[in-house]
Amino acid sequence: MKLNLNNLLDISSETNTLRVIGDSGDKVEATGFNKSTASDVANGITLGNVTYDVYINTSASTAQLWVDQDLTVV
Secondary structure, eight states: OEEOHHHHHHHOTTTSEEEEOOOTTOEEEETTEEEOOOTTTTTOEEETTEEEEEEEESSOTTOEEEEETTSEEO
């Protein structure tokens, strides 16, 4: 899956947050996103039985990509 800021904003027009779930071995190409180093999300965020790493867009800090920790981000 390939994502950039415009994709995220088109899909999540109200929240500016997109959660990506998949299977181990799946890949997400997140252009313009860096993994958040904020202390409250450094180890991920767990919702239900899924733990997500949080990525912030370098041009729009309110745009967040939450990626299942089972996935590889490139």
